[in-house]
Amino acid sequence: MTTTLSTPATALPATAAHDLTGKRRIAFASYVDENYLPGFLVLLRSLALSNPSVCEDFVVLYDDLRPGSIAKIHALHPRIVLRRVNAEHYDSYKKGDQDNYLVRKAYFILDVFRIREYDTIITLDTDMVVLGDLGELLKLREGLAAVPQFFYGQHKLNSGLLVIQREYLSDEFCAKLDATGRSGDYELDKHDQGILNAVLNGDFVRLDARYNFVKRRLSGDLPVPEDTAILHFTGRHKPWQGGESGYTQAEDRWREFQMSDAEFHAAYLNSSGGLHHDLLVHYGTPHVRRTGNVEYARKVAAAHIAAGDYQDAVDILSSVRIPLDEAWPHEVLGHALMSVSRYEEAKAQLLLATAAPNRAATAYARLAQMAWVHGDNAEALTYATAGLAVDPTHRSSRLWAQRAASVPAQELGAPEDQLAHVAFYMDRQGNAGDKLLPETVRLGFGADTTSRRWHSVHAHRLFDKAALERVNARRGLVIGGGGLFIPDTMPNGNSAWQWNVPDEHLRAIDVPIMVYAVGFNAFDGQSYRAGRFRESLRLLVEKSAFFGLRNHGSIAKVRAMLPPHLQDKVRFQPCPTTVSRQLVPGWTDPxxxxxxxxxxxxxxxxxxxxxxxxxxxxxxxxxxxxxxxxxxxxxxxxxxxxxxxxxxxxxxxxxxxxxxxxxxxxxxxxxxxxxxxxxxxxxxxxxxxxxxxxxxxxxxxxxxxxxxxxxxxxxxxxxxxxxxxxxxxxxxxxxxxxxxxxxxxxxxxxxxxxxxxxxxxxxxxxxxxxxxxxx
CATH class of the missing domain: 3.40.50.2000 (Glycogen Phosphorylase B;)
Structure with a gap:
């Protein structure tokens, strides 16, 4: 515990976010060829409609798909990963019928074990249809899981569905598969399934039969049990080839998902429960383009907003005609316009939304927010009060009323003796860490953190000409106090990060700018999609006399967005909270x-x-x-x-x-x-x-x-x-x-x-x- 800490390196190698957080990477996978393509397209539709909140990568193993077929697959899923199988690799396996092309292809799904990018892979045969929730499969963390074979007892698995964890996605396990395949020491007529059963020898996690419910259990035209999650059309006769006598009810369930794109898109957009952003955008965008439906446009726009894609939300809602009395779409469009700093247009949309009682409180709260952003506390309080009049329990309206009614402390010092300070100044009952940060940043510049020495500039308020003049009257400008490099806490179109500063006003700052211990706070799975952020960031680095980020991970991220001549300006400045014992006047350890x-x-x-x-x-x-x-x-x-x-x-x-x-x-x-x-x-x-x-x-x-x-x-x-x-x-x-x-x-x-x-x-x-x- 007495290791000496050397000065951290000035740069970190690029590291994927999931490698830092340990977040599991999950994928579905299927082997698909032209003969089984109709089944796979139904499988994709059924997966989306039965699990509308699930969207993981879907790996398509293939060897002979035509471009048109690949286009159909991409149209049905936004996260398709194509991976060509090494077909010749399996020619060395001993098989029951070496010349039957269907037998040869039966082994190609084993290529899934050669994939190394994921922690969990769920394989699905293309003659399956998903009828229920697969959430329990996504939570599995141990072993290789499958449903035992129906006719052969618990010792053997049916390989139509496998839930494979990382320890099986290894060269060692692939070597076992290859050795067994080449030796022929397995049930040759069971192909890939025979090899897996020979290698595993019963050592697999047993899943309930509802996750791979084979058609043969329904012989005599029995109905599909209500709790069936995946129905598997085993055997020679497939539904898209005409089916088989005695299984009408089972095949009817399959045909529920044999639909046109228009029918499928509408069915997904009308699904109950949470809809996954990627699927909603992927299916909703072409459907809105096709139909001009306002309600679907609103849903897609709301998904864009939730993901921080504000301009995309503006674009899709602007592409349809919103009736005057449709309050919700007006409110969502107002929200999107506000988030890209088109404030006058946003105000018009939000005022239209206040006409409907069920949307009025939210619309008034957004109007209050916009007024506050522009420094008009009186107007902000008026709108927030109107929101509370509609709904006295409306939390956002109450928060904006409190913020608008707060009286800023009178500044005690002369401007020429002060530093201006851009930060996120947290409200009462706000995040404790963000509440502490501005004061601690100031301690890095001296013991006096009061308005005698500091002029506060709230990062979320529009930095207009008046704010510019006030800053230029000070000794310098400090920017720090919060993870300001994040796109979605208080979005704006001027900078696309938390300080709402137009480029022209940033350029016009003529006092020294010091960026102090700011963090790049994007989550694993979150990104800055707008070029606006990069442009604003570059200008900020150019203008700064000091540009310090709070950790080397943030430094690496920001340097990657800058041209080479600016990268060395980005330096390490630890968050001042990490050295509070050194900064707080009169500190004594407990x-x-x-x-x-x-x-x-x-x-x-x-x-x-x-x-x-x-x-x-x-x-x-x-x-x-x-x-x-x-x-x-x-x-x-x-x-x-x-x-x-x-x-x-x-x-x-x-x-x-x-x-x-x-x-x-x-x-x-x-x-x-x-x-x-x-x-x-x-x-x-x-x-x-x-x-x-x-x-x-x-x-x-x-x-x-x-x-x-x-x-x-x-x-x-x-x-x-x-x-x-x-x-x-x-x-x-x-x-x-x-x-x-x-x-x-x-x-x-x-x-x-x-x-x-x-x-x-x-x-x-x-x-x-x-x-x-x-x-």
Missing amino acids: SYREDTVLLNAAYDRAGLRFGHDYGHFLAEMAKAVRAIGAHTEVRCVAHSLDDEKIAFDLRREHGISLPVIPMYDFDNDEIRDLYAKTRLVIGMRGHAGMIPFGVGTPIVSLISHPKMAYFLADIERPEWGVSVHDKNLGAVLTERAIDILDHHAATVADVHERQQSLWKVTEANAADIRAILGA
Whole structure:
């Protein structure tokens, strides 16, 4: 625990986000040829309609598909991955009929075991139709799973559906398949299935028969059981070839999905439950183009907004004629226009939406937001009050009313003595980490964090000419306090990141600009799609006298977006919260610590954080909480209201009750004090790691976002993190937490040593900044 921390490297190799977060990569796969293409197209439609919220990569193994056939496949799924099989590889296998082309092709699905890009692959035969929810298959984490053969007992599997985990997607397992195939030591008439059964010898995870319900079980025209998830048309006679007598009811279920594109698109858009963004956009866009349907256009636009594709939302809703009395489409279009900074057009759309009682409160809240963005608190309060008059419980209207009614503190200092400070200034009961950040950034420039020395510029307000004049009257401009390089918290079309600054006003700033400890905060699965962001970022780097990012992962991401001559301007500046012990005036380390462990979990963008693994995460956390709780009291610490969900879910699902600490109600000193006086913090939010670390408290990070891994890499302690997707999360977390608690003094000393390296970087940067400011 006394390893010396060297200065972190100036660049990190490009690392995929899922390699940092441990998020499982899942894919479906099928072997498809021209003869079975009609079955595969039905399979794709049935998968989408039966599981409308599921969209994973679909690997198509093929050897002879025509371009037109490939186009049909792409039209039915947005994430098709084509992979040509190595057909000759299987010619060396001994087969029951070496010259039958169908027998030869039966082995090609085994190429799936040669794929290395995924953690879980679910194979589906092309003579299957999906009738029910496959969620349980997506959650499987162990072994190779399949349904036992109907006619041969539990020892052998039916290979029509396989759920394959990474340990089988290996050269070692492929070698076993090849050895068995070439030896012929298997049931030759069972082809790929015979090889798998010979190699596995009964060692597979048994799935319920409803996941591979073979047609033969319905002989005599029996109805398909209601709970059937996948119906498999085994045998020679396929539904698209005319079918087989005695299976009418089964084949009718297959034909439910034999439909035109127009019928299929409409059926998907009318599906109940959550619709996956990729599928909704893929099917909805051509359907809107074909029909001009306003309701479908609204659904597609809303999906674009949820993914941060605001211009796409504007485009699709602008392509249809919205009747004056259709409030919801007007409100969604207003939201999209506001998000690309077309404010006057947005206002017109939102005013139209206020005419309908069911959309009025939301529309008024957005109008209040726009007025606030433009600095008109009086108008913002008027709109927010109107929203509350429609719906007194409307949370967004209430928040905007509170923000508009707040009176900014009177500035005490003279402009020429102040620094302007662009930051995300968090509201009361907002995220505790973001509440603490602006003050801590200011501490990096001196002990006085008040308006005597600082002029506040809220990042989310439009940086207009008046704001420009106020900034240019100051000594300099500091930008920092929040993960400002993220596209969707408060979107705008001027910069496409959190500071709502037009290029012309950024160019006109004539005082030194210092970007200080900003983070690149995109999640795994989230991206900046607009060229606008790159252009604004480039201009910001050009204009900055100091450009410091809070971790080397962010540095690598930002440098990749810049031309070579600007890349070296991007330097490392740790988040000041990580060195709070050095910055807070009069800081003293606590004389005692409470015998507690504080647990934080985050739920914003939960789909990006957890994928299909939330149930697994919760169950593993229950194991860890019980085990750690046997040593030390575990309490839930909530940075925001949503963070309390883990306490509710642990109690409801696992009977565990945790005290909840509402940190969102704390002031900055209380936040630091609480974290300084506990023995360990287990946190999922970035600042549930960095703040306790900064006050000298050991941490274990629950990694669901790349930035957590970035920070641990910078302090050379990756073992202080564990992925929320880790198969053995509960055991790993318990082991690391107990080890820290058992060696607490040594770990605290290690935290102090890690911090000292970050402080040296901060001090060196501070000297450069003083020179820039002439101080």
